[in-house]
Every structure is written in structure tokens, then in C-alpha cells.
Amino acid sequence: MDGAMVRRRRLVAAGAGAAALVLGDRLLGGGRGTAAAARVLAGESDFPRTGVERLAAAGAPVTPHGAFDHVAVLPAGGTGEGRVRFTGPDGPGPWRPVRVGGHGTDGGQEGGALLQAPPGATGYEVEMEGQDAVETAAIDTRSGRRRRMSGAGHGLLETGGVSGALPLPYVTRAGWGADEGLRGDVDGGSHPVQVVTVHHAAMPVAADPRETMRAIYWLHTVENGWADIGYHLLIDPEGTVYEGRATGGPLPVFSDVPVPGSARCVTGAHAVGHNAGNIGICLLGDYTSAMPSRAARDALVRTVRTLCALSGVDPSSRVRYANPVSGASREVHAVAMHRDWGGTACPGDAFAARFWEVRDRLSAPVG
Incomplete structure (x- = not known):
């Protein structure tokens, strides 16, 4: 099993x-x-605390210091299109499209996109149209203190x-x-x-x-x-x-x-x-x-x-x-x-x- x-x-x-x-x-x-x-x-049950490391992706791969299993892409203004790829022991993987927008509050506060990191990922690279640097958050839902x-x-x-x-x-x-x-x-x-x-x-x-x-x-x-x-x-x-x-x-x-x-x-x-x-x-x-x-x-x-x-x-x-x-x-x-x-x-x-x-x-x- x-x-x-x-x-x-x-x-x-x-x-x-x-x-x-x-x-x-x-x-x-x-x-x-x-x-x-x-x-x-x-x-009763116990769960790991979610951890996060915020990194600016500026047209080159970034490598979080700790473990991560998801990445949030947070472009300026809360909207945009681009692509993301993850890096691992064998080098960079394929580019994945990412589109941000459409979700948000009635006050117009839109938010970022979320991607799941593949097993073994050690870093990632983000490119968003019209933006030289994009804020990201490497999220760890698994290994935090329970x-x-x-x-x-x-x-x-x-x-x-x-x-x-x-x-x-x-x-x-x-x-x-x-x-x-x-x-x-x-x-x-x-x-x-x-x-x-x-x-x-x-x-x-x-x-x-x-x-x-x-x-x-x-x-x-x-x-x-x-x-x-x-x-x-x-x-x-x-x-x-x-x-x-x-x-x-x-x-x-x-x-x-x-x-x-x-x-x-x-x-x-x-x-x-x-x-x-x-x-x-x-x-x-x-x-x-x-x-x-x-x-x-x-x-x-x-x-x-x-x-x-x-x-x-x-x-x-x-x-x-x-x-x-x-x-x-x-x-x-x-x-x-x-x-x-x-x-x-x-x-x-x-x-x-x-x-x-x-x-x-x-x-x-x-x-």
C-alpha cells in the first residue's frame, strides 16, 4: 500500500x-x-506550522535556504502573465505558464498565484511580462514544528x-x-x-x-x-x-x-x-x-x-x-x-x- x-x-x-x-x-x-x-x-491532531521565505526573483534562479513545497508568485498590482520553472539536482525543468488575476475581494484587492513544487526541487525561476523583479514566497507546509x-x-x-x-x-x-x-x-x-x-x-x-x-x-x-x-x-x-x-x-x-x-x-x-x-x-x-x-x-x-x-x-x-x-x-x-x-x-x-x-x-x- x-x-x-x-x-x-x-x-x-x-x-x-x-x-x-x-x-x-x-x-x-x-x-x-x-x-x-x-x-x-x-x-485532537497535530500539524506542522507553515513556514515561508520571501525572495525577489529577478530574472535568474533563486534558491530558498530551507525546505519548500509550494511557491507563491506575487506580481506588482496583483495581475499579470508569465512563466515559472523549478530547478533540481538534474538542472532546470520545463517552463510552466502562470497567470495571476481574477481572484480577489470586492474592493478589487487581487492576489498572487500558487504553484506546487515538484519532488526534489531546490529552487525556481520566474519571469513575468513587463516586470524585472517579482516577489515570491517559498512555502513549507510539511517540516515545521508541529x-x-x-x-x-x-x-x-x-x-x-x-x-x-x-x-x-x-x-x-x-x-x-x-x-x-x-x-x-x-x-x-x-x-x-x-x-x-x-x-x-x-x-x-x-x-x-x-x-x-x-x-x-x-x-x-x-x-x-x-x-x-x-x-x-x-x-x-x-x-x-x-x-x-x-x-x-x-x-x-x-x-x-x-x-x-x-x-x-x-x-x-x-x-x-x-x-x-x-x-x-x-x-x-x-x-x-x-x-x-x-x-x-x-x-x-x-x-x-x-x-x-x-x-x-x-x-x-x-x-x-x-x-x-x-x-x-x-x-x-x-x-x-x-x-x-x-x-x-x-x-x-x-x-x-x-x-x-x-x-x-x-x-x-x-x-
């Missing part, structure tokens, strides 16, 4: 045998006797019998090692849900996807300054769902117990200028030239179906989205792709070409 499979089985088994802790148990749907609750298999976390485990969003909604299992923030000491005050508030937007991470997934989660969290929270991870939920290739942006309450995604027609989601940072009332879901992986796994697509359909049922959004409709903060408006599918908001190829050309399959499945009856 390979190491990745062993790690995954340990992840799935985390908290097994522990008592279920009810984090929320409030009436849903106007007192009709149904309830939404988040249940977490409570337990810290113990309580409450780590798996959660279950129980839907209280809402028609079309299915119980949604997920890995809690503590379950993937989110260091809450990094997170700032998220002041975007919450707004009625209007749409759901699907993304891809545009890079390979680590053998332990929790490392990828921690790298994205560091990029969004610390380097980009978005106060927290930009997505509400993330899904790995095996179909595991991860809790993203903190809500300040017992439920993921929602600021309070969702009532169809008036459910409110916390404001993320995943579609610059169009975040309020927009739930962001990111598929971990790069789907530029390959489709997401069947397990990931199945998990996406289940997740979106449940979120739409809880919020009262018709997943088969087109809507006139209106940002209640900025007034920005656009007609989109209620289940949109990131590229529908402009300025990005996300969620990848291969996936985008067949995204109609996701919408068709969402339009079909549950069964």
Missing part, C-alpha cells in the same frame, strides 16, 4: 470512535420541525429534511490544519445567496491534500491579505469536501441557519468584484487539459445541489446577479464558472468545455 493511500485512510478515520459533538441545532424552514446542524467528530489542535476531524452538515438537500460530510478547518492565529477579522459580512461559482486550483494536488489546503490558506490569508481563505468549500480528487472560509458560527458557508429564500453566505474572496452573495467552491487540481475525477464531479454535484436547496437557488436557472455592496451586475448561470465573471480561464479549458454535464445533473431529480 503506498504512502498516499495510508495517509488518506488515516484522514478518513480521524476522530473515529469519538463522540459526535452537535455544533448547531436550530430550526430551519420557519418552524416546520426540521433542523440544520453541523456535527463534528471531535478529537502544533496540537483540538476539534480536528470530520463534520456533517445535516440538512433537516429540506427537499433536494443531502447530508454533506466535510473536513473541518481544524481537520486540515488551519492555523486560526493567521486569520484576520473578515469584515465582508454576509448577504443573501444569489449564485454558486465553481473554480479549480490550477495546480497539482499534494499526496496529502491537506498540504495543498494549508498552502492555499497561507497564500490567501497572509500573502494576499484577504483575512482568510477565499473559497467557502474545496473538493479534492477523491471527492473529500473541505471547509473553507470561516463563518463565525457553527455551520460552514452560512452566517446563520439557512432558510430557503433568505439564506445568507459569508462573503468570500474568489471572484473579484462579485463576491457578496456568491458561494465559491474550488476543485483541487488543474483542469486545463484534463477533467476532474468522477469522484470530484460527484462530490461537486452533491455539494451544489445541497447548497442550492438550502438557499433556495434554482441551479438550472440564469439570474441577474447584483452585488449589494458595489452595485456590479451581470447575467450568469445560477451555477457559474469562474470565467463567467471575466478575466480568467478558471476552472480550466477541459472542464469548462464539459461543464454543461454538471448543470444537466443538477437539473435532474434527486435519485
Whole structure:
């Protein structure tokens, strides 16, 4: 059995045998006797602290002093196109395209791009169009001093019998090692849900996807300054769902117990200028030239179906989205792709070409 499979089985088994802790148990749907609750298999685990070394890449290879497994590219102005290659014992590897932009806050604060370093990488080289020097961050999610976390485990969003909604299992923030000491005050508030937007991470997934989660969290929270991870939920290739942006309450995604027609989601940072009332879901992986796994697509359909049922959004409709903060408006599918908001190829050309399959499945009856 390979190491990745062993790690995954340990992840799935985390908290097994522990008592279920009810984090929320409030009436849903106007007192009709149904309830939404988040249940977490409570337990403790430990994770390495994320480390970072910031380096300016000025047209030549740079070599971090310590270990690193991801690199953040942070061009001036938060946008741009270029290329990156990693160096190792056998010399430089192939150039990879990198494009920065499209993600960010409703205030227009865009952020950098993230790349996974290949095994054995000792350095990297970055070239961005029109920039002589580019700020980078070499991120280490694996070898830092370990810290113990309580409450780590798996959660279950129980839907209280809402028609079309299915119980949604997920890995809690503590379950993937989110260091809450990094997170700032998220002041975007919450707004009625209007749409759901699907993304891809545009890079390979680590053998332990929790490392990828921690790298994205560091990029969004610390380097980009978005106060927290930009997505509400993330899904790995095996179909595991991860809790993203903190809500300040017992439920993921929602600021309070969702009532169809008036459910409110916390404001993320995943579609610059169009975040309020927009739930962001990111598929971990790069789907530029390959489709997401069947397990990931199945998990996406289940997740979106449940979120739409809880919020009262018709997943088969087109809507006139209106940002209640900025007034920005656009007609989109209620289940949109990131590229529908402009300025990005996300969620990848291969996936985008067949995204109609996701919408068709969402339009079909549950069964």
C-alpha cells in the first residue's frame, strides 16, 4: 500500500470512535420541525506550522535556504502573465505558464498565484511580462514544528429534511490544519445567496491534500491579505469536501441557519468584484487539459445541489446577479464558472468545455 493511500485512510478515520459533538441545532424552514446542524467528530491532531521565505526573483534562479513545497508568485498590482520553472539536482525543468488575476475581494484587492513544487526541487525561476523583479514566497507546509489542535476531524452538515438537500460530510478547518492565529477579522459580512461559482486550483494536488489546503490558506490569508481563505468549500480528487472560509458560527458557508429564500453566505474572496452573495467552491487540481475525477464531479454535484436547496437557488436557472455592496451586475448561470465573471480561464479549458454535464445533473431529480 503506498504512502498516499495510508495517509488518506488515516484522514478518513480521524476522530473515529469519538463522540459526535452537535455544533448547531436550530430550526430551519420557519418552524416546520426540521433542523440544520453541523456535527463534528471531535478529537485532537497535530500539524506542522507553515513556514515561508520571501525572495525577489529577478530574472535568474533563486534558491530558498530551507525546505519548500509550494511557491507563491506575487506580481506588482496583483495581475499579470508569465512563466515559472523549478530547478533540481538534474538542472532546470520545463517552463510552466502562470497567470495571476481574477481572484480577489470586492474592493478589487487581487492576489498572487500558487504553484506546487515538484519532488526534489531546490529552487525556481520566474519571469513575468513587463516586470524585472517579482516577489515570491517559498512555502513549507510539511517540516515545521508541529502544533496540537483540538476539534480536528470530520463534520456533517445535516440538512433537516429540506427537499433536494443531502447530508454533506466535510473536513473541518481544524481537520486540515488551519492555523486560526493567521486569520484576520473578515469584515465582508454576509448577504443573501444569489449564485454558486465553481473554480479549480490550477495546480497539482499534494499526496496529502491537506498540504495543498494549508498552502492555499497561507497564500490567501497572509500573502494576499484577504483575512482568510477565499473559497467557502474545496473538493479534492477523491471527492473529500473541505471547509473553507470561516463563518463565525457553527455551520460552514452560512452566517446563520439557512432558510430557503433568505439564506445568507459569508462573503468570500474568489471572484473579484462579485463576491457578496456568491458561494465559491474550488476543485483541487488543474483542469486545463484534463477533467476532474468522477469522484470530484460527484462530490461537486452533491455539494451544489445541497447548497442550492438550502438557499433556495434554482441551479438550472440564469439570474441577474447584483452585488449589494458595489452595485456590479451581470447575467450568469445560477451555477457559474469562474470565467463567467471575466478575466480568467478558471476552472480550466477541459472542464469548462464539459461543464454543461454538471448543470444537466443538477437539473435532474434527486435519485
